[in-house]
Amino acid sequence: MNSAEDWLLNEDKHCWDGRLARLKWIAAEYPDVDIVIFHGGLKSQYLFEEARYCYVYAQYIASTLLSLAFIENILTSVLYAYGDNDIPKARISDLLVKAKKDGLISDSEFDLFDKVRKIRNPITHFRKPSDKKSIEYRGVENDSHPHELLESDAQTALKATFRLIAKFSISLV
Secondary structure, three states, rough: OOOHHHHHHHHHHHHHHHHHHHHHHHHHOOOOEEEEOOOHHHHHHHHHHHHHHHHOOOOHHHHHHHHHHHHHHHHHHHHOOOOOOOOOHOOOOHEEEEEEEOOOOOOHHHHHHHHHHHHHHHHHHOOOOOOOOOHHHHHHHHOOHHHHHHHHHHHHHHHHHHHHHHHOOOOOO
């Protein structure tokens, strides 16, 4: 065997149980829908699939970022389809306000999606280690390993994507 094969076999040996547990979490949280509609086309579908895949493989930052990109893409696509030609240029915070104002999302959905936005911001934008929103500070503050916090953040982000999937998909029963 070559080193690439050895690396994959070793990863499977050591990470299988964790991946399986995360996949079971996704299956338990996934909404009960029969037909999933991905407004925004293939990009939306790929964002959704990759967010889940990254979570299963414990790539929590990637899962969180992809989840928010999915939310943004879906909401922008729907608002654009309703005739808002300026919305593709909007910041995510403005997009959420517009979606709430137009009745596309509820107050609780706004709060959830905005929470994911606030989780994403210190990941994508520089923060000093002493910033209260940095993962380092949160780890110390919560007496938790940063990896555990990132997992929890990714779960919050995925729950938000599942909420959007349920909202815009079809249940036949």
